[in-house]
Amino acid sequence: MSDWHLRPMAAFDLETTGTDVETDRVVTAAVIRIDPSTGGKQVRSWLADPGVEIPVEASDIHGVTTERARAEGRPAAEVLGEIAAELTELTDKEVPLVAFNAAFDLTLLDRELTRHGSPTDFGGRMRVIDPMVLDRQIDRYRKGSRRLVDVCAHYGIRLDPGDAHGCEADALAAARLAWRLGSTRPELAAMDIDDLHQAQRAWRAEQAASLEAYLRRAKDPQAVVERDWPLIPAR
Numbered sequence: 001m002s003d004w005h006l007r008p009m010a011a012f013d014l015e016t017t018g019t020d021v022e023t024d025r026v027v028t029a030a031v032i033r034i035d036p037s038t039g040g041k042q043v044r045s046w047l048a049d050p051g052v053e054i055p056v057e058a059s060d061i062h063g064v065t066t067e068r069a070r071a072e073g074r075p076a077a078e079v080l081g082e083i084a085a086e087l088t089e090l091t092d093k094e095v096p097l098v099a100f101n102a103a104f105d106l107t108l109l110d111r112e113l114t115r116h117g118s119p120t121d122f123g124g125r126m127r128v129i130d131p132m133v134l135d136r137q138i139d140r141y142r143k144g145s146r147r148l149v150d151v152c153a154h155y156g157i158r159l160d161p162g163d164a165h166g167c168e169a170d171a172l173a174a175a176r177l178a179w180r181l182g183s184t185r186p187e188l189a190a191m192d193i194d195d196l197h198q199a200q201r202a203w204r205a206e207q208a209a210s211l212e213a214y215l216r217r218a219k220d221p222q223a224v225v226e227r228d229w230p231l232i233p234a235r
Contacts, residue, residue, distance in 0.1 A: 004193045005182025008009045008035045009129065010090050011098040011175035013167040014105045015062035017054050020108040021232065025050035026076065027064050030167040031086050033095070038101050044086060045168055049073035062166065077116045084113055084120050096193050100148050100174040102130040102230040103204070110231055127197045128230040130204070131177035137203045138185055148173060155180050204229035 011032045018024035026048050033042040049068065054066045073079075090097060099105050106128070113119050135151050144150060152159040152173050157180060159173040182189045191199065205227040215223035226232055 002192050002196075003182070003189055004096065004129075004191070005179050005189055006036050008033065009096050009126060009175060009178065010034065011171035011178075012087070012105060013171035013174065014098065014108060015064065015167050016022070016108060017050055017052060017058050017059075019104075021104060022111055024108060025052055026080065026109065026112050027054060027058070027062065027069060027073075028081070028167045029083050030171045031083070031090075032168065032171050032175065036179055041172075043168060046079045046083060048076045048079040050076055056220050071141065076112070076115075077118075080109070080116055081110050081118060083109065084118065084122070087126070088120060088122045091126045094127070096127040096129050096169075096197075097174045098129045098131070098178045099230070100130065100177070101153075102128050102171065103226065103228065103232055106230050107232040114160045114234070124179045124231075126230070127193050128200070129178045129193075129196065130200055130230065132175055132179060133200045133204050133207065133229065134181050134185075135177070136207050137200075138181070138188070139204075151177065201229050 004186060011030075011034060013030050014026055015028040016024045016026055027050055028041065028045065030045040032044075034040070039094070047064070049069045050073075054064060054069060059065045087097065089101050106126075110119070131151065132146060132148075135154075136146060142154070144154075148170060149159050155177060157176045159169060188196065189198040208225040212223055212225040
């Protein structure tokens with residue numbers, strides 16, 4: 001039995017200037033190294049000056065205004081370089097990365113690194129655990145929101161609304177979700193981490209195709225839902 005959920009993992013989350021992975025920027029980030037066998041954790045977090053205005057719609061969610069980012073944040077290139085180094089080290093050590101809706105965070109990070117002239121290749125080697133993909137796979141027909149805060153509530157994991165959209169709280173909640181899913185679903189826990197990674201790639205594609213079909217029937221005949229995971233290739 002693999003029992004990947006009982007082994008060291010790292011949780012990752014970003015807060016950003018918006019939701020467009022091609023054009024929006026990193027504002028805050030967190031990487032939390034976790035050892036489930038001991039309960040120990042190490043937290044690294046960053047606040048960046050993204051170099052652009054932070055829309056009020058984004059600052060209302062994560063609490064970081066343009067003024068605060070300029071006053072307290074570090075240059076984006078420095079922050080991004082440190083995040084990339086942290087994730088590369090984890091990848092080299094074969095520590096899986098937990099990220100809720102990983103395709104968003106990893107793709108936006110990839111575009112930011114490319115924008116600042118420091119692309120990396122960790123996306124191809126990294127092994128990712130995405131509780132959003134896992135939850136949708138094992139409980140396909142559950143109605144209601146699949147946002148992080150609502151999925152946490154479903155599984156009895158505390159994430160106070162006031163803490164949601166803080167990257168440290170969200171990253172830790174994602175790790176707890178991964179642990180809970182591994183602990184309660186033996187078919188997931190039994191999978192080798194490489195097999196689980198590849199399975200999630202296929203599950204994400206199936207989920208996206210299903211959502212796209214629904215949207216085209218119900219709302220938008222031209223709807224397109226991205227199928228690639230955990231990194232959306234540059235177009």
